[in-house]
Amino acid sequence: MPSTLPPGDPAPPDGVLPAAALDGLGNRPFGVYVHVPFCATRCGYCDFNTYTPGELGSSASPQSWLEGLRRELDLAARVLGSAPPADTVFVGGGTPSLLGADGLGDVLDAVRSAFGLASDAEVTTEANPESTSPAFFSAIREAGYTRVSLGMQSAAPHVLAVLDRRHTPGRAVTAAREAAAAGFAHVNLDLIYGTPGETEDDLRASLDAVLAAGVDHVSAYSLIVEEGTALARRVHRGELPAPDDDVLADRYELVDDTLTAAGLGWYEVSNWASSTAARCRHNLGYWLGGDWWGAGPGAHSHVGGVRWWNVKHPARYAGLLAEGLSPAAGREVLTEAERHEERVLLELRLAEGLPLAALDADGAAEARRAAGDGLLDPGALAAGRCVLTRPGRLLADALVRRLLP
Incomplete structure (x- = not known):
């Protein structure tokens, strides 16, 4: 099931922030995160706030979500007042590519309308390789996206099966090449290592595939078995072994050695890039204490030492905004x-x-x-x-x- 929200204080229904939080707004990096909560199927390891069509039924739709998103971004612009144009935009999920190129164009238009974009803004969308195509990449590049992050996870079919990933092993590499052909200078591939049943040779093959794709950024994460997920239930039943810390350390060193030798240097513990320009500026905003507004069900925000998070369910999210209320479920002043x-x-x-x-x-x-x-x-x-x-x-x-x- 989707992850739980943290404890916190009640959030004001109008979304207003303390004056102290707005001091210095514009002097720190400012980004916009958009959470797309839709997935075609649920991966067994995932505890993100996502919903399949069967889980949502008729209670919410991409259209009602988009209407809510527009309202939240307009609310954000009112609350922040003199907010600068967004330096970065990151559309994550979920599976943003399920919206199609037109839907992702609508999302970016909503951000532009509320905040505007800096002239050199980095605009990223995550994508599932199976829901992309050359036409898709060309259209979102034309819409203004500058960066694509593709969920590859592994090149080994049996590893993808344990993770409940539905894409075919070679599709991520093909998608990365299609994105580059469409004009994307910055393409990321995500890897997960340490999945039960993955061998060192499996990971080597995945790294070889990543390098063959010619991407300029790689994110590699050790598998974490999150409570409440299908994978955790399989581990608890003894169907699969839990990841071994020593094996995970060995796998990390293999990842680092391979990527470093290929000219991708680490710039954050789990991220490697071919150059400073290839680094993910949006995530650097998080790591360097910047400001960001997280829009969408369950999204988290941070401005000037105030952190808050939205209600999780898309129907509740859209309903609150339709009533003119903030969708924030709680907040904390750090x-x-x-x-x-x-x-x-x-x-x-x-x-x-x-x-x-x-x-x-x-x-x-x-x-x-x-x-x-x-x-x-x-x-x-x-x-x-x-x-x-x-x-x-x-x-x-x-x-x-x-x-x-």
């Missing part, structure tokens, strides 16, 4: 300590690392010990930055706990 913790957690994951000056005296002393343990680069630390070594990347979350009070 304390300075919480904002500092998030900064350490997120910036440390980046190749540029975290300024040593961002840590207190105890944290700085712990950073020096971590360098001695081989988790932080000693040379970077001497220059005033905490930069993860590869062993440090594998233990990043635990290291964050060491660096914080």
